[in-house]
Amino acid sequence: MSNTSKDTPLNITAIDSSSLVDKVEMTLIDLLISKKLNPGDMIPKELDLVDMLGVSRTVVRESLNRLKTMGLIESIKHKGTIIKSPNLLKMIKKSLIPSILDNDTLQDIFELRLVLEIGMSDLIFQRITAEDIDELYEIVQSEPGASKEVRFNIEHEIKFHGKLYAISGNKTLMDFQALLLPAFRYVYDSELINSPAHDTKWVSHHDLVDILKTGTPNKFRNAMRKHLDRHFRGYFKK
Numbered sequence: 587m588s589n590t591s592k593d594t595p596l597n598i599t600a601i602d603s604s605s606l607v608d609k610v611e612m613t614l615i616d617l618l619i620s621k622k623l624n625p626g627d628m629i630p631k632e633l634d635l636v637d638m639l640g641v642s643r644t645v646v647r648e649s650l651n652r653l654k655t656m657g658l659i660e661s662i663k664h665k666g667t668i669i670k671s672p673n674l675l676k677m678i679k680k681s682l683i684p685s686i687l688d689n690d691t692l693q694d695i696f697e698l699r700l701v702l703e704i705g706m707s708d709l710i711f712q713r714i715t716a717e718d719i720d721e722l723y724e725i726v727q728s729e730p731g732a733s734k735e736v737r738f739n740i741e742h743e744i745k746f747h748g749k750l751y752a753i754s755g756n757k758t759l760m761d762f763q764a765l766l767l768p769a770f771r772y773v774y775d776s777e778l779i780n781s782p783a784h785d786t787k788w789v790s791h792h793d794l795v796d797i798l799k800t801g802t803p804n805k806f807r808n809a810m811r812k813h814l815d816r817h818f819r820g821y822f823k824k
Contacts, residue, residue, distance in 0.1 A: 610641055610649040618658070618669065625671040629659060632667075678765060684772035695769045700814050702759065703747060707807040709754040714798060718753050722795045725749060729791065740771065746791050789813040 614629075623629070630638065635646045650667065653659045657672035684692065729742045744767065751763040789812040797806045811818075 606641060606645050607648045607652070610639055610645055611652050613639065614649055614653060615658075623669045625669050627669045628665075629667050629669065682765065682769065684769045687769065692769055692773055695766055696773060699763075699766055699770065700818065702762070703750065703814065704807055704810050706750070706754045706756070706759060707803045707810065709756060709759075710750060710798070711803045711806065713755045714753050718749070719795065719799050722746070722749060722791075722798065726792045726795055742791075744770070787812060788815070 614635075617623075617629070632643065632646055632650065635650075636643050639646065650659065654661070657670060657676065659667050660670045661667050687695075725742070725746050729746075748763060751760045754760070789809045791813075794806065794809055794813060797809050801809075
């Protein structure tokens with residue numbers, strides 16, 4: 587006869603259904619891809635998905651909630667659930683909290699910024715106006731003089747480079763720059779980077795504007811690379 591009484595708790599581990607939810611979520615995403623569904627198209631109803639997938643309504647509902655959080659679907663009252671064009675930057679913004687990102691991730695974000703600013707040279711030259719040149723010169727004139735230790739003030743850096751993003755005319759680039767700003771500020775405020783060493787070949791903001799006025803996209807691209815060179819040379823403190 588067993589010595590276990592009705593009052594003795596059993597050491598049973600609860601079944602983890604998260605892997606099942608993951609599988610259903612990926613199955614639904616594969617459905618969107620394979621059926622080539624577009625924004626506004628309907629997806630099967632919740633109960634139909636239960637029958638099709640052979641899982642509980644709870645699992646289907648949790649999977650659908652994940653897709654809603656991702657911005658891939660939305661529920662329309664008296665209509666059902668439809669495909670939605672997701673706002674990718676909004677999705678990233680929800681998880682881009684600088685204080686909880688490790689240094690490697692912050693460095694990746696910085697490097698992404700460097701690549702973007704070097705790569706948008708052609709867009710800037712296609713769309714820049716004489717008024718933009720004048721505004722850039724005004725921004726430069728309000729900047730403090732460069733010293734051997736510190737080459738910029740963070741606010742002036744953001745203002746100057748932000749204007750370049752605006753000149754590009756690419757809304758996604760502008761939104762992306764705004765998205766990266768909190769991480770950009772955090773890195774400097776937290777003193778995670780070394781002060782740049784003096785370099786006579788360094789290209790200033792004023793030099794960049796001069797090239798925008800009379801130079802070429804390729805010349806500006808090379809100058810921007812030199813302007814950001816200190817960042818490429820292992821600026822993060824180890």
